[in-house]
Amino acid sequence: MAAQTAATTQTDGVIRPSGGGALLIDGKRASEEVLATIAATTREVVAQGLKPGLAVVLVGEDPASQVYVKSKGKAAQACGFHSVQYDLPATTGEPELLALVQKLNADPAIHGILLQLPLPNRLDPTRVIEAISPSKDVDGLHPVNAGLLAIGDLSRALVPCTPAGSMVLLDKAAAALKFDLSGAEAVVVGRSNLVGKPIAQLLLGRNATVTIAHSRTRDLKGTCLRADVLVAAVGRPEMIRGDWVKPGALVIDVGINRVPAPSQDGAPAKTKLVGDVAYAESLGRAGAITPVPGGVGPMTIAMLMANTLRAAIRIGGLKVEF
Numbered sequence: 001m002a003a004q005t006a007a008t009t010q011t012d013g014v015i016r017p018s019g020g021g022a023l024l025i026d027g028k029r030a031s032e033e034v035l036a037t038i039a040a041t042t043r044e045v046v047a048q049g050l051k052p053g054l055a056v057v058l059v060g061e062d063p064a065s066q067v068y069v070k071s072k073g074k075a076a077q078a079c080g081f082h083s084v085q086y087d088l089p090a091t092t093g094e095p096e097l098l099a100l101v102q103k104l105n106a107d108p109a110i111h112g113i114l115l116q117l118p119l120p121n122r123l124d125p126t127r128v129i130e131a132i133s134p135s136k137d138v139d140g141l142h143p144v145n146a147g148l149l150a151i152g153d154l155s156r157a158l159v160p161c162t163p164a165g166s167m168v169l170l171d172k173a174a175a176a177l178k179f180d181l182s183g184a185e186a187v188v189v190g191r192s193n194l195v196g197k198p199i200a201q202l203l204l205g206r207n208a209t210v211t212i213a214h215s216r217t218r219d220l221k222g223t224c225l226r227a228d229v230l231v232a233a234v235g236r237p238e239m240i241r242g243d244w245v246k247p248g249a250l251v252i253d254v255g256i257n258r259v260p261a262p263s264q265d266g267a268p269a270k271t272k273l274v275g276d277v278a279y280a281e282s283l284g285r286a287g288a289i290t291p292v293p294g295g296v297g298p299m300t301i302a303m304l305m306a307n308t309l310r311a312a313i314r315i316g317g318l319k320v321e322f
């Protein structure tokens with residue numbers, strides 16, 4: 001990352017490029033901080049006789065999903081959790097999947113159930129997600145958790161991991177720039193149940209003035225240009241251009257898109273990860289920006305661990321501050 005090789009100062013997970021320009025919010029470092037807190041709290045919880053347990057369910061053989069699921073299992077073990085993974089063949093039927101969910105719902109060693117998405121096309125994720133006990137729904141996708149978030153009951157909701165992680169990074173950016181989210185113009189590009197809608201709810205909970213924009217928005221560039229806080233969650237590589245960013249804006253790039261990278265001297269074709277924001281173009285405009293990779297992605301995994309620990313504490317009825 002060229003922008004980070006220039007002389008930089010790093011204070012509290014924020015990289016300040018020496019030549020000026022956007023502050024870079026270091027999601028890798030923020031995730032390590034969160035994971036360290038989780039590991040410490042887990043030792044406390046284990047000392048009280050409760051070991052948080054996470055079950056990850058993967059259906060089929062999507063290579064990207066296999067990589068994500070592996071890193072979730074690793075993080076769970078590093079946190080001191082009990083961690084199990086179910087690899088089911090792509091041919092698995094809905095009844096078998098529902099039976100596994102019921103078994104995990106009833107298993108006292110399991111406090112978090114993560115159903116890796118997307119499922120193979122034949123399977124309807126809605127029915128399977130709705131079978132997960134809301135108290136173990138660490139993805140925050142069950143309608144009960146979506147509803148608790150919508151009414152602002154964050155003490156009871158399990159909040160989806162990517163939105164929760166995005167807010168941690170946004171808080172870091174706001175603190176570094178002494179920027180008050182209350183009353184600010186926030187624009188979320190993307191309206192998915194997994195990311196766009198829950199982020200909008202969280203921003204509203206902070207008293208931001210929230211616009212949810214999407215592919216049918218008439219003047220997307222003009223809408224983005226109004227944003228003091230711009231959250232990109234569209235899943236299209238570098239769709240948000242630098243000249244769509246209001247000068248000084250806080251930019252949270254949720255996109256993780258694998259695209260072909262130029263290969264040299266006939267070397268095998270390579271790929272690289274880019275966000276939904278044209279990063280290089282935005283550095284001279286944004287006040288702060290999250291990089292891809294190393295931004296929201298690592299935070300997503302850290303928040304999955306946070307949700308699992310929270311679920312365990314609630315299910316176990318422990319009085320542990322977390």
Ligand SMILES: Nc1nc(=O)c2c([nH]1)NC[C@@H]1CN(c3ccc(C(=O)N[C@@H](CCC(=O)O)C(=O)O)cc3)C=[N+]21
Pocket residue numbers: 068114115116117118139161162256273292293294295296297298299300301
């Ligand atoms: N039920 C469910 N819940 C999810 O949370 C969920 C899911 N299904 N399906 C797939 C997406 C994707 N996802 C990512 C998590 C971490 C990184 C991550 O750590 N990315 C690294 C780079 C990793 C790499 O190099 O490929 C980074 O951005 O720095 C990326 C993507 C969670 N997802």
